[in-house]
Amino acid sequence: MKDLIQGMLVAAIEALQAEGRLTIETPVIPQVTRTKDKAHGDFASNIPMVLAKFVQLSPRELAQLIIENTSASDLIEKIEIAGPGFINFYLNSDVQRSVLETIETQGEAYGRSNVGLGQRLQVEFVSANPTGPLHVGHGRGAAYGATLANLLSAVGYEVSREYYVNDAGRQMEILATSVWLRYLELSGEELVFPANGYKGDYVWDIAASLHREHGNSLSHRVQTVFEGVTPDITQGGDKELHIDALIARAKELLTNHYQLVFDLALHTILGDIRNDLEGFAVTYDEWFSESDLMGAGAVENMLKRLEDAGHVYQHEGAKWFRSSAFGDEKDRVLVRENGQTTYFASDIAYHANKLERGFVQIIDIWGADHHGYVPRVRAALQALGYAPERLSVLLVQFANLYRQGEKQQMSTRSGEFVTLRELRKEVGKDAARFFYVMRRCEQHLDFDIDLAKSESADNPVYYVQYAHARVCSIFHQLEQKSLSYEPKNSDLTLLTESHEQDLIVSLVRYPEVLHSAAINREPHQLATYLRELANYLHTYYNAHQFIVEETLLRNARLRLVSATRQVLRNGLILLDVSAPEKM
RNA sequence: GCCCCGGUAGCUCAGAUGGAUAGAGUGGCCCCCUCCUAAGGGGCAGGUCAGAGGUUCGAAUCCUCUCCGGGGCACCA
Numbered sequence: 274m275k276d277l278i279q280g281m282l283v284a285a286i287e288a289l290q291a292e293g294r295l296t297i298e299t300p301v302i303p304q305v306t307r308t309k310d311k312a313h314g315d316f317a318s319n320i321p322m323v324l325a326k327f328v329q330l331s332p333r334e335l336a337q338l339i340i341e342n343t344s345a346s347d348l349i350e351k352i353e354i355a356g357p358g359f360i361n362f363y364l365n366s367d368v369q370r371s372v373l374e375t376i377e378t379q380g381e382a383y384g385r386s387n388v389g390l391g392q393r394l395q396v397e398f399v400s401a402n403p404t405g406p407l408h409v410g411h412g413r414g415a416a417y418g419a420t421l422a423n424l425l426s427a428v429g430y431e432v433s434r435e436y437y438v439n440d441a442g443r444q445m446e447i448l449a450t451s452v453w454l455r456y457l458e459l460s461g462e463e464l465v466f467p468a469n470g471y472k473g474d475y476v477w478d479i480a481a482s483l484h485r486e487h488g489n490s491l492s493h494r495v496q497t498v499f500e501g502v503t504p505d506i507t508q509g510g511d512k513e514l515h516i517d518a519l520i521a522r523a524k525e526l527l528t529n530h531y532q533l534v535f536d537l538a539l540h541t542i543l544g545d546i547r548n549d550l551e552g553f554a555v556t557y558d559e560w561f562s563e564s565d566l567m568g569a570g571a572v573e574n575m576l577k578r579l580e581d582a583g584h585v586y587q588h589e590g591a592k593w594f595r596s597s598a599f600g601d602e603k604d605r606v607l608v609r610e611n612g613q614t615t616y617f618a619s620d621i622a623y624h625a626n627k628l629e630r631g632f633v634q635i636i637d638i639w640g641a642d643h644h645g646y647v648p649r650v651r652a653a654l655q656a657l658g659y660a661p662e663r664l665s666v667l668l669v670q671f672a673n674l675y676r677q678g679e680k681q682q683m684s685t686r687s688g689e690f691v692t693l694r695e696l697r698k699e700v701g702k703d704a705a706r707f708f709y710v711m712r713r714c715e716q717h718l719d720f721d722i723d724l725a726k727s728e729s730a731d732n733p734v735y736y737v738q739y740a741h742a743r744v745c746s747i748f749h750q751l752e753q754k755s756l757s758y759e760p761k762n763s764d765l766t767l768l769t770e771s772h773e774q775d776l777i778v779s780l781v782r783y784p785e786v787l788h789s790a791a792i793n794r795e796p797h798q799l800a801t802y803l804r805e806l807a808n809y810l811h812t813y814y815n816a817h818q819f820i821v822e823e824t825l826l827r828n829a830r831l832r833l834v835s836a837t838r839q840v841l842r843n844g845l846i847l848l849d850v851s852a853p854e855k856m
Numbered sequence: 857g858c859c860c861c862g863g864u865a866g867c868u869c870a871g872a873u874g875g876a877u878a879g880a881g882u883g884g885c886c887c888c889c890u891c892c893u894a895a896g897g898g899g900c901a902g903g904u905c906a907g908a909g910g911u912u913c914g915a916a917u918c919c920u921c922u923c924c925g926g927g928g929c930a931c932c933a
Contacts (some may be wrong), residue, residue: 309876312876317875322914589931592931613874613931641927642927644929706900713867716861717862736881736895743892743895751892793873798870805880811897814892815897815898816898
């Protein structure tokens, strides 16, 4: 529709230029937008005001000229000049009403489009280290990423959802060692647990299953374990060095059984993460392992490419990437003095790998605390010869959890956090998913647990779901009154009430909303739209009867609410929120 | 100190690439079930869009500066 109006304007302007009544250097694409106020018609263009300065005419005079040169269209009822020089377009209401037929025909496909042309995109999200359960902060990234992926796929992209499993770093070693130490305690040993080890209950759980399977066979006397582990934290030694020494000790004493402990910890936690996400209706096409990537030599490979391209230098025993040459604020270490590659190095290799897999664009969803990381990754991709625009990073701000007006504290290490699982059990999948995407990702999110739990008018999720259930209920009533729904036996021109017009316009707008939400990566637009649509439905419901005597009117109204139900459903599906038939 | 995000009604937030009197929800007050679920609807009150400059026919929106929140600035991951 927008395109059509744009086309009309372009044609009119070209006609004026041909007549020599308008001379404009650069070709312009007229801006056409939906009006906020229906008193201004359905669509408006500001083009006269934009062009007026190039000609010796006032915007309103120019508007008049443009309108005179606009060819008539069945779709447009009237065109008006308004305000300082807007051109307002009023759509033919028959055309508007035809959306009901479109919705009936397309059903679940209504709103979807093919602007993505089947191009392959990848969305990587959550990717939390498998060193503990997901907490509510991860939930936001999960909901945001999953919804965005749904939206992109709805507008015609081929989307791959990926979770990057950081199963190769030092944190995993700390986890494995933490599990083993807890296991020693279960075997009857007494020890001082390292301050920076993982202390959550889940570590005890994993240790317990280790003990169940292996008895005391993996146990060593605590004196043996801590012998020669320096520095000693009880004497105020450095805790980082202390835990590194403990890790080395664990590997030494457990020999090939170390891997067993490591794998048990990894698989247990990864399994939990996967379950938690599935319970959240978040699923992935790929769980990509960091250690597999490293095993395949990807990091060495990448290092060589960077070195060959001359972007790497030695300094104080370490290998540095000259990222400052690509817009980063300073250079970054790739290989440490001790020979170990940094997390950054494997991250470059990972991103290069993603691009090599043929995605037109890769989208990373990160916590806002990682923002400083963006320039260096982009710099590295550029240095490797990739167009840096192929990576887009979306930063999601923190989610704060409120319970009875009190902010809840979260910390993975101390083990005092609200897990995603607890949240889901408490507020349910639907409310959690909806709440997480109600806000723009740049906005801090205050997640009010009590509100999400309340089965009341305050709760926006129920508000939208209730609209859906209400329509279902109408059709249920219809049956009870021994009437049947006959869409063919209807007269849509009877839908003249302002409430009906509002609802129809809102339905027409749905595909535009999907498009905008997907392209701008703003799922909250869909959530906001659904609340608005539900509002129109509820208002209409209160103002008019649907099950009326006149058959033609009754069926017309039923078609309208039925189409509304369809759109509510379509939108909720994209949010992975259920559309209940009864509440 | 530098970098990122935010500052819109008492509270939580929308405001689509700058556009026509700044909108919801919630809280406060008033009204609406002999009627398809009142988990609903209607109305009233409530704003110097943090502040100051600038660009523009036109700014909550773009630019600069200031103030106030949140986060980040490792040979950690």
